[in-house]
Amino acid sequence: MQTLIQTFMERRGDLLTALWQHLGISIAALVIAMIIAIPLAIWAVRRPKMAEGLLQLTSVLQTIPSLALLGLLIPLVGIGTVPAVIALVIYALLPIFQNTYLGISEIDESIEEAADAFGMSRMRKLLKVEIPIALPQIISGIRTALVLIIGTATLAALIGAGGLGTFIMLGIDRNDTSLLLIGAISSALLAIVLSALVRWFQTAKPKQALTVFAVIVALLGGGGAYSVYANRTETITIAGKLGSEPEILINMYKDLIEANDTHVKVALKPNFGKTTFLFSALKHNQIDIYPEFTGSVLETLVKGNNPKSMTANETYQLAKQRLAKQDQLSLLKPMAYNNTYALAVTKKFKKDHQLSTISDLTQVESLLKPGMTLEFIDRDDGLKGLKKAYNLDVTAQSMEPALRYQAISQGRINLVDAYSTDSELRQYNLAILKDDKHFFPTYQGAPLMSTSFANKHPKVVKALNKLAGKISETDMQEMNYEVNVKNESAATVARNYLIKHGLLEGSN
Amino acid sequence: MTAAIEFKHVKKDFNGNNVIPDLNLTVQQGELFVLVGTSGSGKTTSLKMINRLEPLTSGEIRVNDQDATTVPVRDLRWDMGYVLQQIALFPTMTVAQNIAVIPEMKGTPKKEINQTIDELLDEVGLDPEVYRNRMPDELSGGEQQRIGILRAIASKPSIVLMDEPFSALDPLSRQQLQDLVLTLHQRYDNTIVFVTHDMSEALKLGDRIGVMRHGQLLQCDTPTAIAQHPINDFVRDFFGASRAKNVYDIYIGRVGLVQGYLKQKPAVADGRIQRLDAQATLRTSFEALTNHDYLAITDDKVVQGYLDRQTVMAYLSEHEND
Numbered sequence: 065m066q067t068l069i070q071t072f073m074e075r076r077g078d079l080l081t082a083l084w085q086h087l088g089i090s091i092a093a094l095v096i097a098m099i100i101a102i103p104l105a106i107w108a109v110r111r112p113k114m115a116e117g118l119l120q121l122t123s124v125l126q127t128i129p130s131l132a133l134l135g136l137l138i139p140l141v142g143i144g145t146v147p148a149v150i151a152l153v154i155y156a157l158l159p160i161f162q163n164t165y166l167g168i169s170e171i172d173e174s175i176e177e178a179a180d181a182f183g184m185s186r187m188r189k190l191l192k193v194e195i196p197i198a199l200p201q202i203i204s205g206i207r208t209a210l211v212l213i214i215g216t217a218t219l220a221a222l223i224g225a226g227g228l229g230t231f232i233m234l235g236i237d238r239n240d241t242s243l244l245l246i247g248a249i250s251s252a253l254l255a256i257v258l259s260a261l262v263r264w265f266q267t268a269k270p271k272q273a274l275t276v277f278a279v280i281v282a283l284l285g286g287g288g289a290y291s292v293y294a295n296r297t298e299t300i301t302i303a304g305k306l307g308s309e310p311e312i313l314i315n316m317y318k319d320l321i322e323a324n325d326t327h328v329k330v331a332l333k334p335n336f337g338k339t340t341f342l343f344s345a346l347k348h349n350q351i352d353i354y355p356e357f358t359g360s361v362l363e364t365l366v367k368g369n370n371p372k373s374m375t376a377n378e379t380y381q382l383a384k385q386r387l388a389k390q391d392q393l394s395l396l397k398p399m400a401y402n403n404t405y406a407l408a409v410t411k412k413f414k415k416d417h418q419l420s421t422i423s424d425l426t427q428v429e430s431l432l433k434p435g436m437t438l439e440f441i442d443r444d445d446g447l448k449g450l451k452k453a454y455n456l457d458v459t460a461q462s463m464e465p466a467l468r469y470q471a472i473s474q475g476r477i478n479l480v481d482a483y484s485t486d487s488e489l490r491q492y493n494l495a496i497l498k499d500d501k502h503f504f505p506t507y508q509g510a511p512l513m514s515t516s517f518a519n520k521h522p523k524v525v526k527a528l529n530k531l532a533g534k535i536s537e538t539d540m541q542e543m544n545y546e547v548n549v550k551n552e553s554a555a556t557v558a559r560n561y562l563i564k565h566g567l568l569e570g571s572n
Numbered sequence: 573m574t575a576a577i578e579f580k581h582v583k584k585d586f587n588g589n590n591v592i593p594d595l596n597l598t599v600q601q602g603e604l605f606v607l608v609g610t611s612g613s614g615k616t617t618s619l620k621m622i623n624r625l626e627p628l629t630s631g632e633i634r635v636n637d638q639d640a641t642t643v644p645v646r647d648l649r650w651d652m653g654y655v656l657q658q659i660a661l662f663p664t665m666t667v668a669q670n671i672a673v674i675p676e677m678k679g680t681p682k683k684e685i686n687q688t689i690d691e692l693l694d695e696v697g698l699d700p701e702v703y704r705n706r707m708p709d710e711l712s713g714g715e716q717q718r719i720g721i722l723r724a725i726a727s728k729p730s731i732v733l734m735d736e737p738f739s740a741l742d743p744l745s746r747q748q749l750q751d752l753v754l755t756l757h758q759r760y761d762n763t764i765v766f767v768t769h770d771m772s773e774a775l776k777l778g779d780r781i782g783v784m785r786h787g788q789l790l791q792c793d794t795p796t797a798i799a800q801h802p803i804n805d806f807v808r809d810f811f812g813a814s815r816a817k818n819v820y821d822i823y824i825g826r827v828g829l830v831q832g833y834l835k836q837k838p839a840v841a842d843g844r845i846q847r848l849d850a851q852a853t854l855r856t857s858f859e860a861l862t863n864h865d866y867l868a869i870t871d872d873k874v875v876q877g878y879l880d881r882q883t884v885m886a887y888l889s890e891h892e893n894d
Contacts, residue, residue: 174658181623181656181733182674182723183649196664 071242074551079231083250086227089145089220090213090258091284093152097209101157102202105164106190115165122158130155130219138223142348143341148220148227155216156209163205167198203266207259214255218247224303224336224345228254233306234335239466299329300524303336303351307465308547308554309403309485309540311335313355313509315558317528319568324527334554339364347391352517353524358383358398359507363445366390376402376506387512394518396525397532398508401485401540405446405504408482408494410472421500422454425479434460435468435477445505446481453503469494483507485537487544530567575637576601576731576763577622582631584617584787591617592787595631601730604757604764606778608771610810614787615767619733622765623652636730650674653724653732653762657739659716661708667693667719668704674727685726692722695759696752714745721752725760734766738773747851750776751872771811775799775829783807799829819891824857825850825876827887828869833877838866850876857884 072079101122108115128136130151137147171194179189195202221229228251235244265273302317304310311334318330333351336342343365345351361383362370368386371378380398387393407422414420417428425432440446441460450456458479463471469488471477482489484496511528518525543561546552562568577599584592592614599605607615620626621633624645633640640648661670668689675685690700696718708716717737724732734753738746750773757764768774774781775795782792783806791803802808828850838845846864848857850871857879860867867879 172658172660174656174660175662177625178654178656178660178662181625181649181654183646183677184673185646188677193662193664197662199664 068242068245071240072246075231075243075246079246079250082226082228082230082247083254085225086214086217086220086229086251086254088284089148089152089225089227090210090217090254091280093149093156093213093217094206094210095281096149097153097156097160097213098206100153101160102164105161106168106194108165109168112169115169119158119162119165122161125154126158128154130216131222134219134223138341138344142350143223143225143337143345144350145220145225147223148217148225152213152216152220156213159205159208159212160202161205163201163208164198167201167205168194171197200266203262207262210258210262211255214251214258218251221335222337223341224333224350230335236464236466239470298327299331300353300521301331301333301351302353303333303342303345304354305338305342306335308487308544309483310355311554312543312547312558312561315555316531316562316567317353317355317511319559319562320527320530321524323568325523328524346393346512346514349514353511353513353528355509356395356512357403357507357509358395359404359445359505361387361395361512362505363443370505374505376508379506380508380510388515392515394513394515394525396511396513396518396528398510399531399535400508400533401535401537402506402508403483403485403537403540404499404507405440406482406484406496406499407450408472408480408489408496409478411493411495413478414495414497419497421498422450422456422503423500425497426454426456429457432458432479433477434458434479434481435463435471436460436479436481437465437468438462440481445503450503453501485540485544487541487548490541490545491549534565534567535561574601575599576603576635577765578632578634579618580632580634582618582621582633583629584614584621584626585629590787595787595789597782597789597792599763599765601763602761604754604766604777604779606766606768606774606781607784608768608774608778608781608810609784610769612786613784615769615784616735617787618784619735619765619767622731622733623649623654650678650727651729651731653729655717655720655724655732655734655737657736659713659720659737659740661716661719661723663708666705666707667711670708670719671722671726673723674729678727680727688726689722692726695756696722712745713741714749717741717745717749718752721749721756725756725762728760729762731763731765734764736767736769739769746773753777754872772823772826775826783810796829796832799826800832819888820853820855822854822887822891823850824848824852824854824867824879825869825871827854827857827884828877828879831879831883831887833869834866834880834883836878838878838880840865845878847875854884854888 104118105115108118133151133154134147137150141147141150175193175197176189179193184192217227218229218232220227221233228247231243231247231250235241235247265277268276300321302314304314314332314334318332321328321330336345336351336354339360342351342354343356346354356365358376358379362379366383366386367390370382374382380395384395387395407425409419417424417431419425419428436447441462442448447460451458461477468477468480469492472480472494473492480494482494482496488494489496539561543557546557547554559568575598579595579597582592582595583590595618607618609615617626621628622635622640624640628641635643635648635652662673668686671689671692672685675688689704693700693703698715698718708719711719720737738749741749753764753766754777766777778795780792780794781798783790783798785806791798791807798807799811802811844864845866845868846860847868847870848860850869857867861881861884865880867884869876869879
């Protein structure tokens with residue numbers, strides 16, 4: 065409980081931003097869904113056959129799993145707020161459409177006849193008679209949609225649209241229950257508060273209700289307009305994958321770029337998503353730069369066979385060359401450390417069974433209970449290839465990255481995949497087994513951007529190149545440890561490193 | 573007298589079935605005309621063709637000497653009140669807002685509308701202070717239909733159409749509202765077309781009555797003429813069917829209608845004449861005639877005509893075995 069309050073106090077600012085983003089996405093989706101569904105339902109009231117078809121269609125749309133829907137939208141509209149809002153609109157259509165349609169079509173026929181007999185125009189009848197009578201039902205549809213939207217909007221974080229989902233994702237990723245709870249509770253509270261507000265609309269006088277609604281939309285619209293206005297100056301957007309390491313790196317990028325060019329502002333989007341989300345975002349110009357690894361480029365982002373046992377430099381050169389050719393992207397010079405895959409066991413397990421290399425594992429094959437990330441299990445340069453190369457016969461249980469460390473410390477598993485710079489290796493007393501057959505490729509981090517961006521921003525390139533060949537594996541492990549375990553902010557850790565190593569003048 | 577509404581060879585089909593073959597009918601200005609018939613006789617359809625809720629298959633309906641289809645439908649309906657059997661007050665509007673529906677559309681100044689609303693409520697015996705802001709579901713059925721009538725006449729239309737307006741009400745409310753219709757009709761001098769399946773109601777209200785069956789107008793005449801000279805067995809039976817089961821429960825007013833009143837006021841002292849409401853039964857008239865020579869039949873305190881013992885006995889002997 066105390067950690068929860070402490071985390072809450074530390075993250076107040078972030079929470080407010082996330083809450084605002086969440087509210088913005090939700091209300092935008094709700095308003096758009098209303099603008100589509102209500103007129104459509106009114107139109108369909110006189111066309112029962114069409115209405116039946118539309119009801120079917122909206123029901124089918126709602127059965128698409130939200131993750132799949134977000135995935136489907138990425139190739140069409142990229143990532144960020146737009147696909148998130150589209151997905152939410154699609155979910156909100158059914159309750160609003162259905163309730164509006166039923167609310168109006170179930171109005172007593174004699175009332176309709178009376179309205180006609182008094183010479184009301186179609187529009188007047190709609191506004192004065194039909195909508196007021198159907199209003200309670202329409203509003204209850206809007207409430208259902210709203211609660212649905214606020215819950216589903218937590219998934220927006222997966223595609224870089226922000227919101228309270230970032231807390232939940234970060235909580236899972238960092239194995240931080242407080243963060244997770246803050247995200248989940250805020251989202252639930254938001255749903256309850258807004259639902260009550262909508263219920264108030266139902267009983268409020270139409271004029272009051274309309275005024276309040278207009279104020280809310282104006283506030284959100286104004287906030288949006290202000291952020292557009294505030295971002296008028298040249299802004300470079302830098303994103304990072306999930307986790308502390310990318311966040312530290314992008315904070316370094318920001319400091320270096322802004323120190324080198326005062327006319328540029330850097331906006332950071334930490335924990336923006338997984339590899340392919342970021343790559344897609346970069347290609348769609350939704351972000352300008354993100355740190356990528358040479359090994360990941362060759363393995364998942366570009367096509368072509370990879371020669372085995374390449375040196376670090378060969379790996380970089382090949383990755384750079386293929387990115388430039390296939391996607392017109394520039395991979396700048398990499399940093400020193402190699403954040404590669406590794407297999408780790410507890411120090412005790414290592415000692416008990418006298419293990420030192422991955423080859424040694426074949427002798428204790430029957431004792432192994434591996435728990436690994438889905439990504440590692442599925443990659444050719446991960447478990448798949450490893451099993452062949454070392455003639456190892458094991459089946460791994462798939463786990464979220466942060467959960468597997470906990471599992472090994474509790475003894476539920478005894479072999480994990482790891483990144484060589486993970487702070488948890490230190491935290492949980494784990495030891496890395498030596499890759500004696502040099503199976504894992506080199507993963508060196510370097511800034512990735514489009515070639516045209518690089519050409520237009522030579523100052524940025526120059527600033528980022530200051531990091532080339534810097535940061536050792538122990539440096540990185542230490543920095544990760546400071547952020548993940550000691551709860552220091554990535555920005556502080558990044559700045560301290562830059563100042564300590566003379567890359568930035570220690571003024572502020 | 574000029575015609576308010578004229579049906580000229582009006583034909584109406586529903587999904588290929590002919591329901592009204594050839595209807596010809598004239599309703600005079602200022603007349604309270606009652607269309608009466610069993611269900612499915614086409615009386616409601618005929619009514620709804622006047623304000624174009626139902627289109628005609630062929631023929632013509634002239635309203636105030638203009639082909640109704642050539643008048644913009646909005647103008648036609650704004651000058652034609654409509655009262656429904658289901659009452660159908662707009663449930664989200666207050667009593668005042670319901671009454672104001674048409675005047676508001678016509679652009680009548682708000683002040684004037686509010687004044688009209690209060691006057692009309694007073695007129696039907698509902699205190700404006702109490703009722704103005706009530707919602708329809710806070711009213712009794714009878715009160716609701718009073719508002720339904722006010723809504724129809726609020727902009728003082730020259731024609732009011734009423735589609736079985738009282739058939740869902742209890743007998744007491746029905747009688748009060750029938751009286752109200754007569755009062756309002758007299759006050760505003762409008763033309764009313766009133767549809768009902770109740771012959772008693774038709775006899776009480778109608779200046780003239782049109783009896784319909786299978787889409788045909790069988791007989792169209794004054795209540796007395798229909799009562800005394802029904803054109804065929806159907807009209808006679810229909811008229812009889814609306815009567816009470818027991819001859820002694822017949823309304824005394826009906827005796828006057830059927831047998832005819834005395835030509836003039838009997839030249840006797842007022843003490844020899846007993847006043848009796850038209851709604852009183854034949855049975856009560858016996859007691860009155862024991863002590864008096866004549867009956868003065870009144871409707872709402874106005875004397876309709878006089879009856880003597882012979883007339884009452886004649887009605888009894890003719891209808892005892894009906």
